[in-house]
Amino acid sequence: MTSARAPEHGLPGHLVEFVGALRLHGVAVGPGETIDAARVLGALDLVHREHLREGLAAALLRRSGQRQAFDTLFDLYWPAALGAGSGAVEVPRVDDADDGPVDVDALRDVLAELLRDGDTAALAELARAVVEALGRSGAAGTGIRGVNGQPSWSAYQALRMLSPETLLARIMAELRGDLEEGSFADEVLRREIRDRIAAFRKMITDEVRRRTAEMRGREQVARSAVPKQAEQVEFLSAHAEQLAQLRRTVQPLARRLAARLAVRRRHAKRGRLDMRRTLRRSMSTGGVPMRPAYRTRRPGRPELVILCDVSGSVAGFSHFTLLLVQALREQFSKVRVFAFVERADEVTHLFSPGAELSGVMQRVLREADLVTFDGHSDYGGSLGGFAEHWGDAITSKTSLLILGDGRTNYRDPNLAVLRRLVGVARHAHWLNPEPRHQWGSGDSAALRYADVLPMHECRTAAQLAAVVEALLPV
């Protein structure tokens, strides 16, 4: 039943297939690296799977963000075991029958015990056994079995059956002992258990992916189940965990942008020849221009005004962009932030230097006056309100940055006001997280706005970084 067919060209052929899968997921691996990887295969003792994993990673990867995709693909292409594997852990069955349905309560007892002790190896064994048992025999009281006698592996079902989260209170109670509830040590313990549970969930998901790959072919699984690199995740379709991961990349990203900007500034420092000052200097050398004078360029530190849509659909994108701007604060003389959904309000105070930014979007929504009626974004109304109340924030020194998808819910886009604002501001740009081909479809006024000011497509963090870098003043 397995697809453990031998590849056409033996081990090297298998390696090339693996490299091909990596490339499909955006890890740029050249032939040189593949040769290195082959030499790694030759140098290592292939009995140790972890050595192989690290060795291949060393030869094939070039940046740390690629590791997650690599690990998932590695597990698919170099699986630890085939089929059910050699599990030492027994899954409790109803009435102790060998092939009977799984006794969920007893299983949860076993799981709680292992989670309490934090025994990672045993948990991995259990995950393997659970997926196997649930896939083949189903749980007690549910008729779940594979379709047409085929076993069916489902992480969703396994996790719903076990619901490891609900074990938290029980494990805490067992471990707490004489710890005071709500104390620091208690909180540390709680988070620790939560991490263990999350790790177990991941074990189940990984195991299901491996078993599915055996049945349906790993190419198919690899296409759909491998996580994207953080920078390639699209803002609009990212889930909470991916967004959190993205936010962690803000600081390094900002540092990289700032470093690149510094290089650009250095190269741009030599200005043009300043005739007037050169001639003036030549006076002291009898009219011979010995020391030419150059125009020095002043680094422009513009004021930045950000107007961002924080409604549900684009909140993730706005948050990330605001964090990035915040991290690049030194590049601007002044930053003012305005949020809007149905109407605009100033939220600059929430972004003061050193402020805590991880929950800032919730605070924006809670504390600012953004909603009047139904909570759907109203671009026209917000632009109008902004121009009316804070119109003087835009001056000839200001760079205006608007973040949003331009979906007006079929309301008036208020182009006249925007045109006026853009006319006053020194620069104005619009960053849109929607793919370009969707601009103007449905209720999107993106194309009409794009007539007024340059609009940039920022679907992923990588795209956003490129746009921001181009916009930063030299």
Place this chain on the structure above:
Amino acid sequence: MSTPQSPLFGSVADVAQRLADVGYLASTAVSTTVFLADRLSKPLLVEGPAGVGKTELAKAVAQATGSGLVRLQCYEGIDEARALYEWNHAKQLLRITAGQGRESWDETRDDVFSEEFLLPRPLLTAIRRTEPTVLLVDEMDKADVEVEGMLLEVLSDFQVTVPEMGTITAVRRPFALLTSNSTRELSEALKRRCLFLHLDFPDADLERRIVLSRVPELAEQLVDALVRTVRVLRGLELRKAPSVAETIDWGRTLLALGLDTLDDDAVRATLGVVLKHQSDAVKAAAELRLN
């Protein structure tokens, strides 16, 4: 191209064992890549957050293999004269003056561009050494992009070209190790020539052993509590997550203060050792109910 040169290590386990002997507890990833870097004689590029032991690794490899450590500390504005070699101008001038009138120009010229007037800098030193050598290029990301270009020749072929003298090839290939905090992306050309190791925070068990080996006076129970707390802190979204160096510092602090349990008061008093930003400290205190 590659001269057969007896490898430094016999196996991955051998690497781990010998590094442990000199006090560096290596994870599987570290020992595997060190082994491969030695076997494939490729430079090793180590990237990771500050304080996880990147520089320590180079020192430990040097110590474990009995090699000499040649270190090139990179900084903004470092150039060939600081990294590769430099001509000793003063001495050359002196030589020319001394020989004036007694010998022809050709003789003088050939003489002033010889070995005697060459000041070797770390890279050339490492190439010319005949004893086993570990070459550490520290904080590569701080150097300018041009320096990377210069390094390419050294790292791929282990040779240095001095226009006046010709090409100097390594007698014995050094074990080269580059570190980077990834403040900027290194060029693909450089990365391609190296094996890549992302050195991250160690797992709980390893970190416990590291702290115990560095601060042996600490009670095992306290170390356990320390490591667990630090791991929870890393799980928060902080500006600077505490690394191993901070855990060790924290252990030392507790030891110095004579605290033997990690209770609320102890944490509150010493949190500044692990969290270096005020906003981080405030956040951790709020999330972990320290108030």
